[in-house]
Amino acid sequence: MGSIAKQEEASILSLAEGILKDTKQVISYLKSSKAALPTFSAAAEPLPTAPDFQQLQTSLRTQLEDLQLLVDGPARFYRYFLVSGYEIAAFQIALTFDFFTAVPAQGDISLAELANKAGLDQDRTNRVIRMLITQRVFQETRPGFFAHNAFSMALHRDEEMKSMVHYSFDEMLKASAHSSDAIKADPFEADSVHCPFYDRFGIPIFDYYRKHPEHAGRFAKAMAGWRKHSYPWADLKGTVVDIGGGSGHVAIELAKFYPHLKVAVQDGDAAMLAIGQKLLSDSVRDRISFTHANFFEPQQYVGASAYLIRQCTHNWADHDVVKILKAIVPGLEGSAPGTPLLINDMIMPEPGSEVPRLWERERRQADMVMLVCYGAKQRTVSEFVGLLKEADPRYVLGKVHAEKGALGLLEVYLERS
Known part of the structure; x- marks a missing residue:
């Protein structure tokens, strides 16, 4: 499926036709299994996790990605990719200041109240949550009032998922930024003291969690x-x-x-x-x-x-x-x-x-x-x-x-x- 020949043969039209075909198969699967069709609503039900449905998802996602790459072209792709780190900053702030709990499970919250609950100034609270809304995380129900959608609600109600996302931003991605420096320092050694995490935090990852039990619980x-x-x-x-x-x-x-x-x-x-x-x-x-x-x-x-x-x-x-x-x-x-x-x-x-x-x-x-x-x-x-x-x-x-x-x-x- 990933051969060079097949990649070269892909065209905008053939990909669009494949997307339509796979989309119909996804809808058919959901209807036959009596699962709800996905929406951005905060009340949306989780998608099935069965392997056969995951295969349908993979096929559809692959074609969607290829179509976007062809439509965007290399220049636009790299411009977007290079600023994605700044979008990550919005997630980091929202997790650290706990936007996902501050926004109520039902109803909405004003910008002023959200900033007060988060312990953050209104200007940066506003900028962060509006950045996330462009990523389809949270929604603005009326001017200056915010509520959950399906993607923010997932982190509100699922503590394991929230912990996974938070520890990734808080520890792993910070270490990732040190990758080239750490590997350049030890290009032929790789273990827990010859890796980017050690370069960033000055301690092997297992010792880090012993030193920071509050983070160890989140990691668990x-x-x-x-x-x-x-x-x-x-x-x-x-x-x-x-x-x-x-x-x-x-x-x-x-x-x-x-x-x-x-x-x-x-x-x-x-x-x-x-x-x-x-x-x-x-x-x-x-x-x-x-x-x-x-x-x-x-x-x-x-x-x-x-x-x-x-x-x-x-x-x-x-x-x-x-x-x-x-x-x-x-x-x-x-x-x-x-x-x-x-x-x-x-x-x-x-x-x-x-x-x-x-x-x-x-x-x-x-x-x-x-x-x-x-x-x-x-x-x-x-x-x-x-x-x-x-x-x-x-x-x-x-x-x-x-x-x-x-x-x-x-x-x-x-x-x-």
Whole structure:
């Protein structure tokens, strides 16, 4: 889908015809699934998240983007792209001064009242919210009065989404601005102290969150998304060890969906573990434990039904991942043959593979986050296999659950003689 030949063949008319066709398919899907058609209303319902609908979205978005690029041309594209950083400033200010909470869920608010609630002068309050309105975030209901629309309401009612957006602006994008300087200083080194985040804040990212627990809580909420995978969790019996499980959000969801399972959460951040204790409900409290543990040190829990490491490997450079994988071996050796190590992380496309451009871009964007903030990377299946074999030649890759969503899952086993 992303071949050069197909890009060259694209024309304004063919793209417009494709957009019309895909738009009709999107509408047909929504009607058949009894989902509401999207609007900018603050009361708009969320769109479906099913993989087949996401494929329709990707196809339509790709053609919409190509049509805009052809209509704009290179000069206009770069003029707009270069000022997008200043638009980001409006989001930063609105999040820091909490416009999204200050604007009521229902009804509107005057400029003067919004400025008073935000603790900001009226001039800059006015300029910021009007900038966001041009991005279809918030709306002006009458002169000088503002209300939510679908896009601002999403950040008003969804604390996890708001946390994700806020920590991205507050930490990650500030670090991103230091990328060229940091890499120029260490062009052949990449890890948590040789990366733009360290260059910006003078401290590795994990130490930063220990030093700033108020930001650690926000980061934990931002990371709290959970995706069920096609792995047969129901077949497991006993305890799943959640390595680097943070606040235990994955453990809690696993325990909710599979009442026969116990989950042992391990993490090196005491603040994260403390947050997790507060999240437990009575229905899962007796099946989830929290242990302070360093995943670079040999695994102490033996006899598990599975070891899960989710969205951790992408935070570390190759040599660190090898240490983590080596440290898990004692746990596998002390458990029953066939006990799986489940690596739940993004899977990058192999070089030369033919994948949708926007699908790949989302993964490349995530890979750049790892480069900027952790001196680390997202990996292909073959890269994972290489690190596994380096850690212990007995590691073998079983099934690959390559999900159409953000994350995949690798089933890994330790061969026994």
